[in-house]
Amino acid sequence: MMPAHLSLSYSNNYFDIEVDKFNKPISISGGTKILIENPELIKICKKIAIGLILLSIFIATIFVIIFSYPLTYLGFIIFGCMLGWFYSAPPIKLAYRGFGEIANMINMGLLMPGIGYWTMNGTLDLFFFVFAIPFFLYGLDFMIIVESPDMEGDIKGKKKTLVTRIGRKTSYKILLISILSASIYFLVISYSSLYFESIQYIILFMLSIIPLSIGIYGWFKQPTKKISSAKIATKNMFALIFFMILVNIYLIIVTLI
Numbered sequence: 009m010m011p012a013h014l015s016l017s018y019s020n021n022y023f024d025i026e027v028d029k030f031n032k033p034i035s036i037s038g039g040t041k042i043l044i045e046n047p048e049l050i051k052i053c054k055k056i057a058i059g060l061i062l063l064s065i066f067i068a069t070i071f072v073i074i075f076s077y078p079l080t081y082l083g084f085i086i087f088g089c090m091l092g093w094f095y096s097a098p099p100i101k102l103a104y105r106g107f108g109e110i111a112n113m114i115n116m117g118l119l120m121p122g123i124g125y126w127t128m129n130g131t132l133d134l135f136f137f138v139f140a141i142p143f144f145l146y147g148l149d150f151m152i153i154v155e156s157p158d159m160e161g162d163i164k165g166k167k168k169t170l171v172t173r174i175g176r177k178t179s180y181k182i183l184l185i186s187i188l189s190a191s192i193y194f195l196v197i198s199y200s201s202l203y204f205e206s207i208q209y210i211i212l213f214m215l216s217i218i219p220l221s222i223g224i225y226g227w228f229k230q231p232t233k234k235i236s237s238a239k240i241a242t243k244n245m246f247a248l249i250f251f252m253i254l255v256n257i258y259l260i261i262v263t264l265i
Contacts, residue, residue: 009123011067012085015060016092022053023096027165034238036245037154038161061089071127081126088119106168109151117144138197139207142190142216146248149190149219152183153245156231157238176237177230183244184227191216206262215254222247 021028021043028039043050068085071077094100095111102111117140125136155162155171156179162172171179194216198209222244231237 009064009085009088009120011060012064012089012092013120015057015064015089016095018053018057018060019093020096022050022057023098023101024165024167025050027162027167030164031158031161034157034242036242037157037238057093061093064089077130084119084123084126088115088123091115091119103169104167106170106173108155109148109170112151113144113147116147116150117141142193142212145186145190145193146219146252148186149183149223149244149248152179152186153241153248155179156241157234159237160234176232180223180226180230180240184223187216187220187223191220206265207259211258212255215251215258218251218254219244219247 021040024039025043028041029044031038033039033041043053065082065086068082072079072082091102091111091114095102095108096104102108121140121143122132122136126132129136151169152171155169156176159169159171159176162169170182174182191213194209194213198213222240226240226244229236229240231240
């Protein structure tokens with residue numbers, strides 16, 4: 009998963025070079041402008057992206073052979089690599105055709121947690137999908153966060169993101185709805201008998217208050233300008249990262265106990 013995810017950074021830099029001309033890099037978005045300032049690196053950037061994809065598939069193939077995992081496991085990896093590549097690569101260019109948010113929801117809700125779970129557990133079972141559902145919503149949250157500061161540049165670069173189509177104000181409403189839905193999901197599951205395993209979903213609900221509180225703050229502020237949007241987006245991003253770190257810490261504690 010590491011080379012596959014790293015490949016996405018290289019391919020995005022390569023295929024987003026035109027739209028990145030209109031954006032100013034900040035800590036959470038805007039591209040890097042590395043290829044704009046160093047055009048001699050353009051060709052090697054694409055080669056590195058392809059090389060990392062091939063490395064990912066090679067590692068997965070060796071894993072399947074050594075540990076006798078099914079070919080569907082290898083297909084899972086290949087699908088993830090292709091989803092990352094065609095996020096910005098032609099002819100599909102998901103991010104430029106209004107499907108970038110869906111691609112990232114699949115990435116955060118299924119691919120990234122799924123490959124780890126499948127590797128350690130041997131299969132993807134009901135528990136995984138019950139646990140993973142909210143993270144599809146956090147994938148949408150992530151996309152709105154990184155798209156919001158780049159709205160003007162993405163419009164000039166003809167990148168059809170959710171934010172460019174509906175504007176910042178409405179996007180922040182959708183952001184709040186997505187993370188509120190995730191929190192409600194954790195709360196409902198904690199009081200149901202659907203699927204518990206050893207996870208206390210009420211703890212996940214309490215942790216989810218962190219990104220939810222910042223989402224509410226952003227909704228009240230309703231930023232329409234680039235600078236104010238960047239500040240709120242940064243707060244949302246750090247809240248989301250902090251939440252994810254705490255979730256991982258909690259899962260480690262549960263495993264050790």
